[in-house]
Amino acid sequence: MSTRTLIKGGQILSMDGNVGDLRGDLLIEDGKIADVRPEISADAEVIDASGFIVIPGFVDTHRHTWEAAIRGCAPNATLDDYFVDILDTFAPLYRAQDVYAANLAGALECLNAGITTVVDWSHINNTPEHPDAAIKGLQEAGIRAQYAYGSANTSLADYWFESKIAIPGDDVRRIRDTYFSSDTGLLTMALATRGPGFCVDDVVRSEWALARELGIPITVHVGMGRVAGRFGMITQLNDLGLLGPDTTYIHCCYFSEDEWRLVADSGGTISIAPQIEVQMGHGWPPVMKSIEHGLRPSLSIDVVTTAPGDMFTQIRSAFGTERARVNAECWQANVDIPETMLTAQDMLEMATVNGAHVAGLEARTGSLTPGKQADVVLLDARMLNMAPVIDPVTAVTLCADVSNVDTVLVDGVVVKRGGQLVADVAAARAGVEAARDFLVEQAAQRQTAAPV
Missing domain, CATH: 3.20.20.140 (Metal-dependent hydrolases)
Structure with a gap:
């Protein structure tokens, strides 16, 4: 069964000279970018991108x-x-x-x-x-x-x-x-x-x-x-x-x-x-x-x-x-x-x-080009560190930070939504903290045991 996602009403920075930059919509179908235009109507899950800047990952x-x-x-x-x-x-x-x-x-x-x-x-x-x-x-x-x-x-x-x-x-x-x-x-x-x-x-x-x-x-x-x-x-x-x-x-x-x-x-x-x-x-x-x-x-x-x-x-x-x-x-x-x-x-x-x-992956990712895999990021440009936006490129490169990364898709799959990762972050953090504890303790023991 086909899956479709429509990112609607965003300021799109496509990084593709043929597509250009525009305020509009981006349609994802089965993990790929299907279309990028000022207005798209489709039977799809809609992500409201009003007030957001949409960029390639x-x-x-x-x-x-x-x-x-x-x-x-x-x-x-x-x-x-x-x-x-x-x-x-x-x-x-x-x-x-x-x-x-x-x-x-x-x-x-x-x-x-x-x-x-x-x-x-x-x-x-x-x-x-x-x-x-x-x-x-x-x-x-x-x-x-x-x-x-x-x-x-x-x-x-x-x-x-x-x-x-x-x-x-x-x-x-x-x-x-x-x-x-x-x-x-x-x-x-x-x-x-x-x-x-x-x-x-x-x-x-x-x-x-x-x-x-x-x-x-x-x-x-x-x-x-x-x-x-x-x-x-x-x-x-x-x-x-x-x-x-x-x-x-x-x-x-x-x-x-x-x-x-x-x-x-x-x-x-x-x-x-x-x-x-x-x-x-x-x-x-x-x-x-x-x-x-x-x-x-x-x-x-x-x-x-x-x-x-x-x-x-x-x-x-x-x-x-x-x-x-x-x-x-x-x-x-x-x-x-x-x-x-x-x-x-x-x-x-x-x-x-x-x-x-x-990375040898330009045919798959890096721009919001129809036919490429849908690796897409929505930056919340309504936040005070980005608003008001005059030049969207400047807003991304010189104003934004991680707090603005609201939604992230990889291969068309949403991995971050509403500013929160779609993952067990607590378990990942516990795992890496346990690794830290072991490594720091072992390094300290080795240093103590080393000959002076």
């Missing part, structure tokens, strides 16, 4: 969702601190049940904030049970996700900086066969690799070959701070013959001009985590640099150990820091501000349709 192209259980544990951390405080302290302690609890709560956090798609960069596969638990959490939350299978993290010395331990191909194949035999589901798969500098060349080659054997995309951190910045990772990948359009490069703060050209020429994609990059010392978010090279940068949250987990924060961080950088350079050179200065519209594109492009 946000797309987060890189989040370590497993870290939701240790939220806020490293507010003052630099990137160097992160390797010790998170990957060498908490990560080895994670049980599969902790990963499940964190992924469930973390994915619900995304939905609550209007993020309908997340790339879950899951480098916590300490046992074969860990990836199963991570995927279960994503499934139960009902989010659209690309599960990026990463390495174990039981020892900083073993898994980072010239590591000789590759991601286990047999288990990656098992996960692919078990959960992702089709690439058309709500969940899809990628490989989260560490790359050159973090691994020896043989490991790098083997991981890239594994992903390409299985036909899944690759996602890797590059060009960040004193750590990966000094490795010249894009140059090394090029020397290894591994660059390609199936790879997303995260951060990219320290690229030479040659490396930018290599990424652009190879068809690679870019994920930027601006709040983390400026706060933890990765470098300036390379928003305009990527655009200047013909790329379509996306936004990501990265780690909730150190920054908020919502897209509004990332939009404003990228917007503010990039404009501050350009303004300062122009002031110093005593020249006019360029016409290419970032706009609010640019930021909304990065958070939606660009994110879908980077």
Whole structure:
């Protein structure tokens, strides 16, 4: 039996040049967007969107969702601190049940904030049970996700900086066969690799070959701070013959001009985590640099150990820091501000349709285009932090926050209604709090037992 939902009378920001922006109606049929017009009559469940701004769901192209259980544990951390405080302290302690609890709560956090798609960069596969638990959490939350299978993290010395331990191909194949035999589901798969500098060349080659054997995309951190910045990772990948359009490069703060050209020429994609990059010392978010090279940068949250987990924060961080950088350079050179200065519209594109492009899902989501899956967010623009609305794009990018996220649909299914998640939030919170209690206690015991 066909299911139909009619979102009626909203200010629609479609992120599709052919559809445009309009005050009108959006019809959903069997999980897909069927029509977007000023007036639609249909036998359907009606969602009254009067006073609301209707946008595509946000797309987060890189989040370590497993870290939701240790939220806020490293507010003052630099990137160097992160390797010790998170990957060498908490990560080895994670049980599969902790990963499940964190992924469930973390994915619900995304939905609550209007993020309908997340790339879950899951480098916590300490046992074969860990990836199963991570995927279960994503499934139960009902989010659209690309599960990026990463390495174990039981020892900083073993898994980072010239590591000789590759991601286990047999288990990656098992996960692919078990959960992702089709690439058309709500969940899809990628490989989260560490790359050159973090691994020896043989490991790098083997991981890239594994992903390409299985036909899944690759996602890797590059060009960040004193750590990966000094490795010249894009140059090394090029020397290894591994660059390609199936790879997303995260951060990219320290690229030479040659490396930018290599990424652009190879068809690679870019994920930027601006709040983390400026706060933890990765470098300036390379928003305009990527655009200047013909790329379509996306936004990501990265780690909730150190920054908020919502897209509004990332939009404003990228917007503010990039404009501050350009303004300062122009002031110093005593020249006019360029016409290419970032706009609010640019930021909304990065958070939606660009994110879908980077996640390889632009044919399914990222814009309110008839034929795409219905990943839709209604923002309550009647609230005082958004009202009165003059420019809807500005209202979304520079005024709204999580409190305005009233209704969220993923694949046509309502997962948040009237400002409340359609989920057992209390159970999810209890699970992630129990995981926190265990991890914090175990970390404290290890620290006490460590030799002075």
